[in-house]
Amino acid sequence: xxxxxxxxxxEGTRPESGINPGAAKRIRDSRRKELxxxxxxxxxxxxxxxxxxxxxxxxxxxxxxxxxxxARIIEKSLPFANxxxxxxxxxxxxxxxxxxxxxxxxxxxxxxxxxxxxAVDPTSSVSGGSILGDKTRMExxxxxxxxxxxPSPSGDALGGVAKKTRETIILCEAAGFDTLLIETxxxxxxxxxxxxxxxxxxxxxxxxxxxxxxxxxxxxxEMADAIVINKAxxxxxxxxxxxxxxxxxxxxxxxxKASGWTPKVLLCSAYENTGxxxxxxxxxxxxxxxxxxxxxxxxxxxxxxxxxxxxxNEHLKRRFYQHPKIKELLPLQLTALEKNxxxxxxxxxxxxxxxxK
Amino acid sequence: xxxxxxxxxxEGTRPESGINPGAAKRIRDSRRKELxxxxxxxxxxxxxxxxxxxxxxxxxxxxxxxxxxxARIIEKSLPFANxxxxxxxxxxxxxxxxxxxxxxxxxxxxxxxxxxxxAVDPTSSVSGGSILGDKTRMExxxxxxxxxxxPSPSGDALGGVAKKTRETIILCEAAGFDTLLIETxxxxxxxxxxxxxxxxxxxxxxxxxxxxxxxxxxxxxEMADAIVINKAxxxxxxxxxxxxxxxxxxxxxxxxKASGWTPKVLLCSAYENTGxxxxxxxxxxxxxxxxxxxxxxxxxxxxxxxxxxxxxNEHLKRRFYQHPKIKELLPLQLTALEKNxxxxxxxxxxxxxxxxK
Numbered sequence: 186x187x188x189x190x191x192x193x194x195x196e197g198t199r200p201e202s203g204i205n206p207g208a209a210k211r212i213r214d215s216r217r218k219e220l221x222x223x224x225x226x227x228x229x230x231x232x233x234x235x236x237x238x239x240x241x242x243x244x245x246x247x248x249x250x251x252x253x254x255x256a257r258i259i260e261k262s263l264p265f266a267n268x269x270x271x272x273x274x275x276x277x278x279x280x281x282x283x284x285x286x287x288x289x290x291x292x293x294x295x296x297x298x299x300x301x302x303x304a305v306d307p308t309s310s311v312s313g314g315s316i317l318g319d320k321t322r323m324e325x326x327x328x329x330x331x332x333x334x335x336p337s338p339s340g341d342a343l344g345g346v347a348k349k350t351r352e353t354i355i356l357c358e359a360a361g362f363d364t365l366l367i368e369t370x371x372x373x374x375x376x377x378x379x380x381x382x383x384x385x386x387x388x389x390x391x392x393x394x395x396x397x398x399x400x401x402x403x404x405x406x407e408m409a410d411a412i413v414i415n416k417a418x419x420x421x422x423x424x425x426x427x428x429x430x431x432x433x434x435x436x437x438x439x440x441x442k443a444s445g446w447t448p449k450v451l452l453c454s455a456y457e458n459t460g461x462x463x464x465x466x467x468x469x470x471x472x473x474x475x476x477x478x479x480x481x482x483x484x485x486x487x488x489x490x491x492x493x494x495x496x497x498n499e500h501l502k503r504r505f506y507q508h509p510k511i512k513e514l515l516p517l518q519l520t521a522l523e524k525n526x527x528x529x530x531x532x533x534x535x536x537x538x539x540x541x542k
Numbered sequence: 543x544x545x546x547x548x549x550x551x552x553e554g555t556r557p558e559s560g561i562n563p564g565a566a567k568r569i570r571d572s573r574r575k576e577l578x579x580x581x582x583x584x585x586x587x588x589x590x591x592x593x594x595x596x597x598x599x600x601x602x603x604x605x606x607x608x609x610x611x612x613a614r615i616i617e618k619s620l621p622f623a624n625x626x627x628x629x630x631x632x633x634x635x636x637x638x639x640x641x642x643x644x645x646x647x648x649x650x651x652x653x654x655x656x657x658x659x660x661a662v663d664p665t666s667s668v669s670g671g672s673i674l675g676d677k678t679r680m681e682x683x684x685x686x687x688x689x690x691x692x693p694s695p696s697g698d699a700l701g702g703v704a705k706k707t708r709e710t711i712i713l714c715e716a717a718g719f720d721t722l723l724i725e726t727x728x729x730x731x732x733x734x735x736x737x738x739x740x741x742x743x744x745x746x747x748x749x750x751x752x753x754x755x756x757x758x759x760x761x762x763x764e765m766a767d768a769i770v771i772n773k774a775x776x777x778x779x780x781x782x783x784x785x786x787x788x789x790x791x792x793x794x795x796x797x798x799k800a801s802g803w804t805p806k807v808l809l810c811s812a813y814e815n816t817g818x819x820x821x822x823x824x825x826x827x828x829x830x831x832x833x834x835x836x837x838x839x840x841x842x843x844x845x846x847x848x849x850x851x852x853x854x855n856e857h858l859k860r861r862f863y864q865h866p867k868i869k870e871l872l873p874l875q876l877t878a879l880e881k882n883x884x885x886x887x888x889x890x891x892x893x894x895x896x897x898x899k
Contacts, residue, residue: 256888263882348887355885404761406795431795438763438792489879492886500894501858522846525620528712529849530705531613537857 222257229262229360232299234333237360244352245338259352262359267485269301269358270472273379275369275405276389281415284455285389286366287323292461293364294331301362302326304337305350305369305379333362347378351492354382380408381491384481385468388412392421392428407439411449411467418454425452444480446471510539579614586619586717589656591690594717601709602695616709619716624842626658626715627829630736632726632762633746638772642746642812643723644680649818650721651688658719659683661694662707662726662736690719704735708849711739737765738845741838742825745769749778749785764796768806768824775811782809801837803828867896 225243228236243255276282290300302323326332338349350367357365367383369375380386388409406412412432417425432450442448449467453460475481505511518532527535582600585593600612633639647657659680683689695706707724714722724740726732737743745766763769769789774782789807799805806824810817832838862868875889884892 259885260888263885267882351887352885404764407761407764431791434788435792435795438788486880489886490876493875493879493889496887496890497862497893498855498859500890501862502855505854505858518850519847522850523843525624528616528620529708529846530853531617532850533853533857536854 218254218257222254222261225254225258226261226359229258229356230265232361234360237333237356238335240356241335241353244356245349255352259355262355266355266358269354269363269365270385270468271354271365271367271383272468273367273369273376273383273386274389275376275379275387276415278370280389280391281455282368282370282389283323285413285415285453286368287326288455288458288461289464290323290326290332290366291329292465294326294329298331298364299362300326300329300332301357301365302332302334303350303353303357303365303367304335305346305367305375333357333360346375347382347492348496350378351382376405376408381488384475384484385410385471387464387468390414390428390432391416392425406435409448410442410444410446410471411451411464412436413451413453413460413464415453415455417452417460418457422452444475444484445478446474505540508540511536514539575611576614579611579618582611582615583618583716586615586713587622589718591717594690594713595692597713598692598710601713602706612709616712619712622716623712624715626711626720626722627742627825628711628722628724628740629825630724630726630733630740630743631746632733632736632744633772635727637746637748638812639725639727639746640680642770642772642810643725644683645812645815645818646821647680647683647689647723648686649822651683651686655688655721656719657683657686657689658714658722659689659691660707660710660714660722660724661692662703662724662732690714690717703732704739704849705853707735708739733762733765738848741832741841742767742828744821744825747771747785747789748773749782763792766805767799767801767803767828768808768821769793770808770810770817770821772810772812774809774817775814779809801832801841802835803831862897865897868893871896 225236225240229240240255240258243251243258246252246255274282274286276285286302290302293300323334327334335353338346338353354365354367367379369379386408388405388411390412392414414425414428414432429450429452436448436450439448451460451463451467453464455461472481475484506515514536518527518536521527522529522532582593582597586597597612597615600608600615603609603612631639631643633642643659647659651657680691684691692710695703695710711722711724724736726736743765745762745768747769749771771782771785771789786807786809793805793807796805808817808820808824810821812818829838832841863872871893875884875893878884879886879889
């Protein structure tokens with residue numbers, strides 16, 4: 186802090202240094218910020234997990250100062266991103282997702298892949314159900330030099346979590362992680378989100394006991410590029426084989442995918458470590474086929490465009506529904522609608538008029 | 543037109559009649575409009591198909607004068623609406639939709655039901671594929687005193703068609719039509735639209751020759767409350783039965799519906815008029831079950847709410863994407879996104895800032 190005289194504050198005058206103290210501080214701050222940014226980007230590009238972790242923390246932060254830094258880091262990382270295979274993995278709680286990811290991720294890491302594991306689960310902060318938050322699991326993978334595991338970002342809304350996850354993907358890719366496993370819980374909206382940011386979508390299922398009927402959200406089966414029936418071991422092998430042919434028949438009834446890919450059904454036991462290699466072979470086949478057809482890159486382009494438009498649309502809606510006038514009028518119109526005193530279109534016109542005034 | 547003097551225009555003065563000529567014309571016009579509205583509403587409430595047809599023409603018109611009248615007619619019809627059973631019918635071209643609707647509609651009309659047939663097909667203006675536009679079909683039903691058939695409204699966007707169809711439903715109901723068949727072509731977005739304005743959703747299918755795999759949009763099978771395999775006659779009966787058990791197995795793998803209803807698979811031959819009654823029995827069973835559980839009315843409430851929010855969201859998006867600045871900047875940002883020079887979120891932030899300035 187400098188002692189200010191009335192004179193030094195007069196317009197057009199400057200302290201001797203030729204620069205005012207506020208501006209000097211801003212410049213120092215901005216240099217310091219730039220230093221942090223460059224240091225982290227350098228670390229990321231060298232594959233440092235520490236730098237990657239710190240940068241992701243900035244991405245996940247809701248503080249404007251952190252967000253500014255995060256934006257600069259992402260900007261500088263972008264040219265080195267987009268090079269991994271992004272695999273979405275979903276399944277209801279109890280299907281053995283973390284055991285599967287441990288087995289599958291270890292197989293990949295041992296074959297020399299650099300594996301990043303991320304989770305999308307906006308409900309975890311409420312339910313405490315984030316599997317990756319449970320430190321006792323994935324013990325082997327978490328200590329593997331080729332693996333980087335990051336639990337689900339806490340976020341109030343799926344939109345926020347989605348943004349954070351997409352940006353984390355960019356950072357992981359810049360850090361050289363070439364195979365990303367993006368996990369979600371399979372019971373909510375988050376599957377569509379994960380589906381729209383991955384190249385391959387894997388649905389984990391269980392055989393028998395009606396498990397395959399319960400809990401999974403409608404529409405998820407149609408998104409799957411592969412269904413993997415987990416826990417196909419011991420007494421469970423026969424039911425798993427039966428489930429496999431049922432799912433095969435069911436998938437057969439779906440219309441063909443835009444990718445030209447026909448979804449496959451596989452068996453595995455993450456516990457006994459069987460069938461894991463087959464899953465990877467299938468995904469490799471998918472990658473080869475869709476890269477050759479050009480679908481792989483065109484899908485990524487579409488996903489980018491989807492997220493651009495999605496972000497805009499979410500923002501426009503948020504602005505509307507959080508407007509004080511709308512907050513006041515919407516409940517009244519909904520009541521009128523319930524009583525059949527208005528139509529949906531009349532009510533919408535009224536609300537839009539109030540908003541735009 | 544009256545000759546105006548400077549005096550007669552002065553503030554606070556009036557012509558001798560105590561009312562100025564412009565206002566008089568407006569009042570006469572508004573009285574005339576009100577007469578037309580009342581006449582049509584009276585006709586509709588008496589079940590006049592002519593009045594109903596004229597009112598729907600006003601609903602479908604894009605002229606502001608017509609739209610004003612339409613809005614008044616709907617307002618006055620609303621207390622008499624909401625009383626029909628709304629059945630959505632979809633299937634790819636060639637599945638025999640019009641033959642089915644002819645047979646099913648005639649069965650209903652002969653049993654004393656008042657049947658309205660509407661179509662939602664925003665593509666018909668392009669493809670000329672609107673089945674109801676083809677006057678040579680549905681010859682029996684079109685002349686039945688208990689039936690009212692209305693071809694697809696022409697509309698550039700599905701949103702417009704949806705609004706017109708929803709309003710036409712209200713008018714048909716006010717006119718006493720208690721069973722509405724709302725048809726769509728099964729290849730585009732219109733199924734979701736029809737699904738969100740009907741109580742029961744029926745998917746027509748064909749057996750054999752891989753027909754069940756082709757053309758139908760992903761996700762439609764999950765919406766179906768019943769799959770009806772048409773053309774189950776002659777040599778086709780065996781394949782139809784085989785298809786029935788395949789679809790049953792496939793539906794079995796889907797998660798339970800919110801309504802508590804388990805979708806069923808039936809066979810019919812619209813051509814030989816077999817299996818038609820069974821379709822109606824199934825729909826009656828559905829109606830009884832969901833009315834008893836309260837799902838029937840709660841689903842309608844949700845549909846109303848959906849349309850209110852949908853209309854608002856569509857409007858907000860239209861305003862944004864048609865803004866001159868966005869029209870200029872969006873293509874540039876999309877190109878930058880394709881070249882990985884920006885992220886979806888950065889680009890969105892930039893566009894929103896430009897829009898809100």
